[in-house]
Amino acid sequence: MKRSRLPAVITCGVILFLFAPLGVLVVNSFNASRFGGEWEGFTWNWYEKLWAAGEVWESLWITLKIAVSASVAAMVLGTLAAYALHRFRSWLQDVHHMLITLPLVMPDILMGMSLLALFVLTGVETGLLTIWIAHVTFCLSFVTMVVLGRLQDFDFTLLDAARDLGATPAKAVRKVLLPLLLPGVLAGGLLAFTLSIDDYVITFFVSGPGTTTLPLRVASMMKTSRSLPVINALSTLLIASTFLFAALSSRLQRRA
Amino acid sequence: MDDFLVIDHVSKTFGTQRAVDDVSLTVAQGEAFSLLGPSGCGKTTLLRMIAGFERPDRGRILVGGQDITALPPELRPVNTVFQNYALFPHLSVWENVAFGLRMSRRPREEIRSGVDRMLELVRLSEHARKRPAQLSGGQRQRVAIARALVNRPQVLLLDEPLAALDLKLRQHMLMELNTLHEQVGTTFIYVTHDQGEAMSLSDRIAVMNVGKVEQVDTPENLYETPRSSFVASFIGDANFFTGVAVELQHEGYVRVQVEGLGSPLVLSHGTVVPNQTLRLMVRPEKISLTLSRPPSGERVNAFRGVVEDMAYFGSHTRYRIRAGEHSILAQLQRSRFSGGGIDPARGAEVWMSFHPDEGRVVRLEGDA
Amino acid sequence: MSTRLRPARQWLITLPSLAWLGVFFVIPAVLVILTAFRPADLQGGVGPGWTLATLKEVQDPAYLPILWRTFWLSGATTLICLALALPVAFQMAHSGERMRQVLLLLVVIPFLSNFLIRVFAWKSLLHPEGPLTKLLIALHLIPENAVLLNHAGTVLLVLVYTQLPFAILPLYAAAEKFDFGLLDAARDLGAGPLSAFSKVFVPGVRRGILSAAVMVFVCCLGQYVIPQMVGGTGDEMLGSKIAQRVFSDRNLPHASALAGGLMLAVLLPMLVVVLWQQFGRKEAE
Numbered sequence: 001m002k003r004s005r006l007p008a009v010i011t012c013g014v015i016l017f018l019f020a021p022l023g024v025l026v027v028n029s030f031n032a033s034r035f036g037g038e039w040e041g042f043t044w045n046w047y048e049k050l051w052a053a054g055e056v057w058e059s060l061w062i063t064l065k066i067a068v069s070a071s072v073a074a075m076v077l078g079t080l081a082a083y084a085l086h087r088f089r090s091w092l093q094d095v096h097h098m099l100i101t102l103p104l105v106m107p108d109i110l111m112g113m114s115l116l117a118l119f120v121l122t123g124v125e126t127g128l129l130t131i132w133i134a135h136v137t138f139c140l141s142f143v144t145m146v147v148l149g150r151l152q153d154f155d156f157t158l159l160d161a162a163r164d165l166g167a168t169p170a171k172a173v174r175k176v177l178l179p180l181l182l183p184g185v186l187a188g189g190l191l192a193f194t195l196s197i198d199d200y201v202i203t204f205f206v207s208g209p210g211t212t213t214l215p216l217r218v219a220s221m222m223k224t225s226r227s228l229p230v231i232n233a234l235s236t237l238l239i240a241s242t243f244l245f246a247a248l249s250s251r252l253q254r255r256a
Numbered sequence: 257m258d259d260f261l262v263i264d265h266v267s268k269t270f271g272t273q274r275a276v277d278d279v280s281l282t283v284a285q286g287e288a289f290s291l292l293g294p295s296g297c298g299k300t301t302l303l304r305m306i307a308g309f310e311r312p313d314r315g316r317i318l319v320g321g322q323d324i325t326a327l328p329p330e331l332r333p334v335n336t337v338f339q340n341y342a343l344f345p346h347l348s349v350w351e352n353v354a355f356g357l358r359m360s361r362r363p364r365e366e367i368r369s370g371v372d373r374m375l376e377l378v379r380l381s382e383h384a385r386k387r388p389a390q391l392s393g394g395q396r397q398r399v400a401i402a403r404a405l406v407n408r409p410q411v412l413l414l415d416e417p418l419a420a421l422d423l424k425l426r427q428h429m430l431m432e433l434n435t436l437h438e439q440v441g442t443t444f445i446y447v448t449h450d451q452g453e454a455m456s457l458s459d460r461i462a463v464m465n466v467g468k469v470e471q472v473d474t475p476e477n478l479y480e481t482p483r484s485s486f487v488a489s490f491i492g493d494a495n496f497f498t499g500v501a502v503e504l505q506h507e508g509y510v511r512v513q514v515e516g517l518g519s520p521l522v523l524s525h526g527t528v529v530p531n532q533t534l535r536l537m538v539r540p541e542k543i544s545l546t547l548s549r550p551p552s553g554e555r556v557n558a559f560r561g562v563v564e565d566m567a568y569f570g571s572h573t574r575y576r577i578r579a580g581e582h583s584i585l586a587q588l589q590r591s592r593f594s595g596g597g598i599d600p601a602r603g604a605e606v607w608m609s610f611h612p613d614e615g616r617v618v619r620l621e622g623d624a
Numbered sequence: 625m626s627t628r629l630r631p632a633r634q635w636l637i638t639l640p641s642l643a644w645l646g647v648f649f650v651i652p653a654v655l656v657i658l659t660a661f662r663p664a665d666l667q668g669g670v671g672p673g674w675t676l677a678t679l680k681e682v683q684d685p686a687y688l689p690i691l692w693r694t695f696w697l698s699g700a701t702t703l704i705c706l707a708l709a710l711p712v713a714f715q716m717a718h719s720g721e722r723m724r725q726v727l728l729l730l731v732v733i734p735f736l737s738n739f740l741i742r743v744f745a746w747k748s749l750l751h752p753e754g755p756l757t758k759l760l761i762a763l764h765l766i767p768e769n770a771v772l773l774n775h776a777g778t779v780l781l782v783l784v785y786t787q788l789p790f791a792i793l794p795l796y797a798a799a800e801k802f803d804f805g806l807l808d809a810a811r812d813l814g815a816g817p818l819s820a821f822s823k824v825f826v827p828g829v830r831r832g833i834l835s836a837a838v839m840v841f842v843c844c845l846g847q848y849v850i851p852q853m854v855g856g857t858g859d860e861m862l863g864s865k866i867a868q869r870v871f872s873d874r875n876l877p878h879a880s881a882l883a884g885g886l887m888l889a890v891l892l893p894m895l896v897v898v899l900w901q902q903f904g905r906k907e908a909e
Binding site for chain 3: 011024028076087096133200201219242
C-alpha cells in the first residue's frame with residue numbers, strides 16, 4: 001500500500017527548521033566576521049574573549065548553585081506530591097491536583113510578577129533566596145508530573161509482598177518503593193535542573209543586584225553589540241552541554 | 257492439630273456488598289486446603305483477611321491457637337504466594353528469597369543456608385544471581401514459592417497458583433506443588449476458580465458462593481455427594497431433574513416420580529418427606545446407553561430417549577439425548593468394554609439407565 | 625494495603641507541596657489581583673487605600689490594538705504549530721522504536737537549549753547583513769533593502785519556533801496511543817492517504833490537539849521577550865506592556881490590572897478544557 005511521503009518530508013523540514021538557527025550560531029562562533037554575513041576565516045578569538053569574561057563564569061556559578069538546590073527541593077516536594085496524588089482519592093487531592101497543574105500553564109510573566117508582588121509586599125529583599133523560591137515553585141509541578149507517571153506504572157502488590165514477608169509499611173516504602181521510583185525521581189530532577197538553568201523571565205522579575213544568573217547575563221550582553229560574537233561562542237558551549245545532558249537523561253530513562 | 261487454622265464467623269462488607277458472609281472453617285495442620293468458587297464468591301477477600309491485608313468486620317481468625325485477627329501482615333506467621341508473583345524487580349532471585357529472613361533479622365549464616373537450601377528445593381540454584389525479568393513464568397513462580405516458604409510460615413497462602421501458566425506447564429506445576437507440600441508439610445491454602453485444580457491439589461475443598469461456604473468436603477465427596485445443585489454443577493457436569501417423592505425406602509433410598517422419566521430410585525442423604533418436591537442429580541458418565549431395553553429390576557432405572565447431538569473427544573464421546581422435556585447429557589468412554597460397544601447415530605432411539613446409588617438428591621438453592 | 629489509614633497520614637504527605645504552592649503561588653496571584661485595586665505610589669510602590677481608578681485607566685481604548693495583536697498572534701501561532709506538529713507526531717508514532725527515540729531526542733534538544741539563545745539565533749540569522757537575508761536577496765525572493773527583523777511576521781516566526789516543541793510533545797503522546805490499524809481500515813474502504821489522515825487520525829488524537837492548542841495559546845498570551853527582541857516598536861504584545869508598566873513606568877497597580885486581565889484570559893481556556901473533559905466523561909457513563 002502506498003504510504004504518503006508527506007509526513008516524513010514535513011518532519012525533516014521541521015527538524016531542519018528547529019536546528020538551523022542553532023547551526024548558524026555554532027558556525028558563527030568560529031567566524032572571524034562580526035555579523036556572520038560572510039565567512040571571514042576560522043578563529044578561536046571569540047572563545048578566548050569568552051574565557052576571559054569573568055562575569056560570565058560568575059553568572060554560571062550562581063546559576064548552577066540555584067539550579068542544583070532548586071532541583072533537590074523540587075524533587076523532594078514533587079515526589080511527596082506525586083505519591084499523595086496517586087495514593088489518595090479525595091476532595092483534598094482534587095484541589096491539590098488543580099494547584100499542581102496551574103503553574104504548568106501559567107505564563108512566566110504572571111508568575112514572575114506575582115512573586116515580585118509577594119516579595120515587595122512582605123519586604124523580602126530580592127536575591128538568591130527569592131530566585132531559589134521562584135525556581136522551586138515552577139519546577140515542583142514538572143517533577144510531580146514525571147514521578148506521577150512512574151507511580152502509575154508501579155505495581156503496588158510489591159508493597160503487599162514486602163509486608164507479607166515481614167516489612168513494616170515504612171520499611172516496605174524504603175526498601176521497595178523508593179529504589180524503584182528513584183530513576184523517575186532523578187529524571188524529574190534533571191528536568192527541573194534544565195528548566196532552572198534556562199529560566200529568564202521569572203528570574204528577571206525576582207532577582208536583585210549581584211545575582212545575575214547566566215540567562216540574565218546573556219540578555220544584558222545582547223544589548224551591547226560589542227559582545228555579540230562572544231554570545232555565539234557561549235551559545236555553542238551551552239548547546240553542546242544540552243546535548244550531553246539529553247544523552248545522560250535518555251540513558252537514565254532506559255535504565256529505569 | 258485438627259483446628260490449626262480457624263476462621264470463626266468472619267464477615268466482611270464493602271459498601272453494600274457482603275463479600276464474606278459469616279464464614280466458619282477449620283483447617284488441620286499440614287492439610288492442603290482449597291477455597292473454590294466463581295469470581296466474586298469471596299474467596300480472595302477471605303484469603304486477604306488471613307494474610308492481613310483486609311480486616312474482618314466481624315469474627316476472628318486463629319492460627320495454632322493464636323488470635324491473629326488484629327495483627328498487621330508483617331507480624332503474622334502467614335506468607336503469601338501472590339497471583340502475579342510480585343517479585344521485586346530490582347533484587348536478584350537470591351535477594352528476593354532472602355528478603356523475609358532479612359526483615360526478621362536472622363543471623364547471616366542462617367539466611368545463607370536457608371536461601372541456598374530453598375533454591376535447591378525448587379531447583380533454581382543456578383539462577384540465583386539473575387533478575388526476575390530474566391526468568392520464565394514457571395521459574396518466577398518457583399521463586400515466589402521459595403521466597404514465601406523460606407520463612408517457615410505456619411500457613412502458606414497461594415492465590416490462583418496455576419492461573420498464569422500455559423496448559424503443559426500447569427500440569428507440571430500441579431505435580432510439583434503436591435510434591436512440595438509433601439516435602440515441606442506446611443499447611444497450604446489454595447484459592448482458585450478452577451475445580452480441576454482444586455481437586456488435584458487438595459485434601460479438602462471449601463466451595464464458596466456469594467460470600468458463603470456451600471460445602472466443605474474431600475474432592476471425592478464433593479463430586480459424588482454434592483449437597484446443593486450449585487456444588488453439583490460447579491464441580492464436574494451434572495444432569496438435574498425435579499420430581500416428587502412417592503415412596504420412601506430404607507437406607508435413604510427414595511422413589512421419585514419425574515415427568516418423562518418414570519419413577520427412578522435414587523439416594524438421599526437428608527430426610528425426605530412423602531410428596532416433597534426434590535431435585536435430583538446424575539453425572540453424565542454414570543448413565544449407560546443400550547439399544548435395547550435393559551433387564552428390568554428393582555435397582556434399575558431405565559428410560560427411553562432420542563439422540564439429538566454428539567461430540568467426539570477422543571477418549572470419550574458426549575451425547576445429548578432428548579427424553580420428553582429433558583435434554584440429558586451422557587458420556588461414554590470409548591473402549592470395547594463399555595456401553596456394549598454401541599455407537600448411536602443422530603436420531604437413534606436409545607435406552608438410558610443408571611444405578612440408584614448414582615442418582616443423588618441435592619438441596620435446591622435457597623433451601624435450608 | 626490496609627484500608628484503615630489514618631486521615632492524618634494523607635494530610636501529612638500532601639501538606640508540604642500544598643503549603644508551598646499555597647504560599648508561593650496562590651497568595652501571590654491573589655496579591656496581584658488585590659494590587660489592581662490600590663492607587664499607585666509615586667515612588668513605584670503601592671499607595672494606601674482602595675480605588676477603582678486603575679480599572680478605569682485600563683479600559684483605555686489604546687489597549688485595544690495591543691489586545692487584538694496579542695490574540696491574533698497567539699491564535700496564528702497555535703494554528704501554525706498544530707499544522708506542523710500533527711504530521712511530525714504522526715511520523716514519530718508511525719516509526720520504529722529506534723527512529724522514534726532519535727526523533728524525540730531531535731525535537732527535545734533545541735527545546736532544552738537556552739530560550740534567549742534561540743531567540744538571539746534568529747536575530748542574527750535575520751540580520752540585514754546576515755546570510756539568510758543575503759541568500760533571499762540573491763534568489764530575488766525579497767527586494768534589495770528589505771529588513772526581515774523588527775516585523776510582526778518575525779514575531780510570529782519566532783513564536784512558532786519556540787512553541788513548536790510544546791505542540792509536538794503532547795500530540796506525540798496522543799499519537800502513541802492511536803491505533804494505526806484504523807488507518808489501514810480507512811484505506812481499505814477507499815480513503816486516500818490525505819483523507820485517512822484528516823478524517824481518521826486527526827479526530828483520533830483530538831485530546832492531544834486540545835492539550836497542545838491550550839498550551840501553545842496560553843504560553844503565547846504572556847510572551848514579552850520575543851516581541852521585545854525581534855519585534856518593532858509597533859509590535860507590542862500584552863506581556864511587553866505589563867513589563868513596561870512594572871519596570872519602566874513603575875506603576876504596579878496598573879501592571880497588576882493588566883496582569884489580572886491576562887490571568888482571566890489564561891484561566892478561561894483551561895476552564896473550557898476541564899468542562900469539556902467532565903462532559904466527555906459523563907457522556908461515556
